[in-house]
Amino acid sequence: MSIQGKDITRIVKKYPLPSACLLVLIIAVMAFYLRTDLLIEANSKLEERSTELKRYKTNLAASAQLDTQLLVLQKANAQLQASAIHITELAKNPQFFYSLEKETGVKISDVRQMAASAAKGPLDAFIVVPFTIVAEGEYINILNFLKRLEYGNNIVKISTASLAPFQQTKLSLTITVDVLGLR
Secondary structure, eight states: OOOOHHHHHHHHHHSHHHHHHHHHHHHHHHHHHHTHHHHHHHHHHHHHHHHHHHHHHHHHHHHTTHHHHHHHHHHHHHHHHHHOEETTOTTTTTHHHHHHHHHHOOEEEEEEEOOOOOOSOTTOOEEEEEEEEEEEEEHHHHHHHHHHHHSSSSOEEEEEEEEEEOSSSEEEEEEEEEEEEEO
16 A cells, blocks of 8 residues: 555545644644754854853952052062163172171172073063172181171072182182072
8 A cells, every 4th residue: 555645635624624734734844953063163152152151250340459469569569660770770780699708707809700601582670690609708708798698688599609628717608699680
């Protein structure tokens, strides 16, 4: 038994409402099947937008403190610039070490500013300025000199240090230090 076109038209005329519902159902199933890929794409876009919205909310919450954070950074930058030496002030830079000489009682026999480190980029304002220092003094004075050097106003890193006997109770200290500097 086969269904022909006449049979289909007769069934549709005899049962119009169920036939219309069946036709709508078939169209809906076909539309759903053909548009499933668009649903997946829409879900991925929704996830992307949700992630972006979360990031915006986080940024907005963090921006409430932005002015105070900027002031803190500006203050810290000003303190760094105030404590940094200028690489071009060759006569003034050793004065920092000679002031430590007066305060601690060591005798500095040589202070040399060596060539500064190469620039990393045009926006690098801070650089490392190396110095070689030779000083003599008693053990306690040398320790005070090193402590004042480490905890002084300038930012200093001791690269190398050697201590040798100089006279009976005196020692000779040779150190290389890196000092924070400005161009």
